[in-house]
Amino acid sequence: MEKRRVGAIKILVTLIGFGVFFSCKTTKEEVFAQKLEQPNIIVLLSDDLGYGDLSSFGHPFIETPNLDALAESGIKLTSFYSAAPVCSPSRIGLLTGRSPNRAGLYDFIVGGNTQREDLKDLVHLRAEEETIPGLLKEVGYSTCLVGKWHGSSLFNSEKQPQPDHFGFEHWFATHNNASPTHENPKNFVRNGSKVGQLEGFSSQLIVDEAIDWLDKKEGENPFFLEVAFHEPHEPIASPENLVNKYLEFTDIKEEAEFFANVENVDIAVGRLLAYLKEKGLDSNTLVVFTSDNGPETLNRYSKAKRSFGSPGDLKGMKLWTTEAGFRVPCIINWLGKDTFNGTTDAVISALDFLPTFSELAGAGLPKKKLDGQSFASFLKTGNIQREKPLVWSFYNALNERVVAMRSDDWKIMAQLKTKEGYLPKILNVHSGNEALVKNAELSDFVLYNLKKDVQESQDVSKKHPEVFEQMKIQLSQEYQELLNDSHIWARN
Structure with missing residues (x-):
C-alpha cells in the first residue's frame, strides 16, 4: 500500500x-x-x-x-x-x-x-x-x-x-x-x-x-x-x-x-x-x-x-x-x-x-x-x-552479440561464452538449460557512440578505454542482476 x-x-x-x-x-x-x-x-x-x-x-x-x-x-x-x-x-x-x-x-x-x-x-x-x-x-x-x-x-x-x-x-x-x-x-x-x-x-x-x-x-x-x-x-x-x-x-x-x-x-x-x-x-x-x-x-x-x-x-x-x-x-x-x-x-x-x-x-x-x-x-x-541504463538479453538473436546495453550516448554489446564455446541460440530458459545459460560469461565486447555513429559501424573501445572499462563493469552488473531475477520455466 x-x-x-x-x-x-x-x-x-x-x-x-x-x-x-x-x-x-x-x-x-x-x-x-x-x-x-x-x-x-x-x-x-x-x-x-x-x-x-x-x-x-x-x-x-x-x-x-x-x-x-x-x-x-x-x-x-x-x-x-x-x-x-x-x-x-x-x-x-x-x-x-x-x-x-x-x-x-x-x-x-x-x-x-x-x-x-x-x-x-x-x-x-x-x-x-x-x-x-x-x-x-x-x-x-x-x-x-x-x-x-x-x-x-x-x-x-x-x-x-x-x-x-x-x-x-x-x-x-x-x-x-x-x-x-x-x-x-x-x-x-x-x-x-x-x-x-x-x-x-x-x-x-x-x-x-x-x-x-x-x-x-x-x-x-x-x-x-x-x-x-x-x-x-x-x-x-x-x-x-x-x-x-x-x-x-x-x-x-x-x-x-x-x-x-x-x-x-x-x-x-x-x-x-x-x-x-x-x-x-x-x-x-x-x-x-x-x-x-x-x-x-x-x-x-x-x-x-x-x-x-x-x-x-x-x-x-x-x-x-x-x-x-x-x-x-x-x-x-x-x-x-x-x-x-x-x-x-x-x-x-x-x-x-x-x-x-x-x-x-x-x-x-x-x-x-x-x-x-x-x-x-x-x-x-x-x-x-x-x-539506469537500458539492457537487452535476447538469446536467440540473429547477430552474434546477444546482450546489449545503452547508457547515455554509449552502447556496449557482448557475446556469451561457455567452457565449450559460445552459447548456442536459446529459445527459452528452463530447468534443462538454466545452468548452461547462467554459467556463460560475457565476452567479445564492442563499444559504440550512438550519438556519432548510429549505424554501429566503428568499435571505439580502444579509442575510449576508460569509457569501455566502465561500461563493461556496468553491463556485467546489470546483466547479472537481470539473469538472477529471470524466470526459469519448469514442467511440474
Missing part, C-alpha cells in the same frame, strides 16, 4: 506542473471521483514496423499523413526503444514495465499445448505480474484491448490467464497474427467468445471495435485503450486501391502490398483520431504510437515474401540486438494539453509506459522491480535523465 500512496502523491506534483490545482482538503478519492485531469490513454502498437517505415521517419514512398500530423503537433522520438527485438517479450515488457526476461519471456510465444523439449509450450504472462490496465483500473479507468494479444501459449483457455485477468475489461483479440491474412480474419475472440469470420481488414476492424467500445462505455471516467495492430506483420493483405497506388513506385507487387499495408494502419489511426475530435475526447487524451520491434527480413521464412520493411539508417532487422532490432518509431501527443513539441533524441523506452501512465493517473506501482521510469516531466520539458 505504501507504493500506492507514493503514486497518489506523484500525480499531484505532476498535475500541478500542468496547471491543475487542488484544494488542500481534497482527498485522493474525491480527485478520482471528480475525474480531474486523469488523462485518457491510448497506445497504438504496430507489429514489425521498421524505424524507416513512416514518411515522417524518412520513408520515400509510404504516405502516413495522420501519423505525420500527430508527430508535427506532438513529440517525435528518434531514440525510442522497444523492450525486445521480437513480439511477445516486447509486448509483455510494455505492459509490465519490466524486462521481459524477468517474466520469463525470452522469445515469441508459440500457440498450442503440444509439449516441447524447450518448454516454450508453457510460456505465458503469469498471473502474478501487474500491468498497466490492472493498475489504472484500480483508480477508476475503463480498459480495453483490441488487436493482437500474444501473451499466452494457450489463448482463450482457462488454463492460463487471459487479457481480462490483467485488467482489460473488454478485449477483442487474436492469439498472434490475423488469420488467414489481414483481410477477412476468422480468429478473433471477444471476451472469451469466438467471433467467426469478419469482413474487412484487421486494422479497420479493430478500430471499429475500439470506437464501438467507446460509444458504449458508461460514465465519464477516463479510459485506457490499447490498439494492437497486426500490420505490417505477415501474412500481409492490403486494400486493392492502395496497392495499385503504390505500383507507381515499384514493379514488385509484394512491395506495393507492404507499402499499402502501412498506409492502411495510418488510415485506421486517422479514423480513431477523427472520432476522438467528434466526441470531444481530444481535450485530455494521451496518444502514443510505436512498434513492437524492428522490420522483418524479406524471405527470412517462407511466408515473409511481402516483408519490405525499412530499418532506415540503422543496422540489423527484427531479431537483432543492433539498433534496428529494437529502436523503433514513436510519436507521443497529449491531445488538448500544452506539452513539449518537436523532434527529440531523448532516450525513452516502452518500459517507461507503466510508471509514466501510473503517475499521470494517480495509480500506484507494482511491488516487483521495474526497469522503466516515468517520463511525465519530459512531456512538459522535453528533458529526461535516465536513472
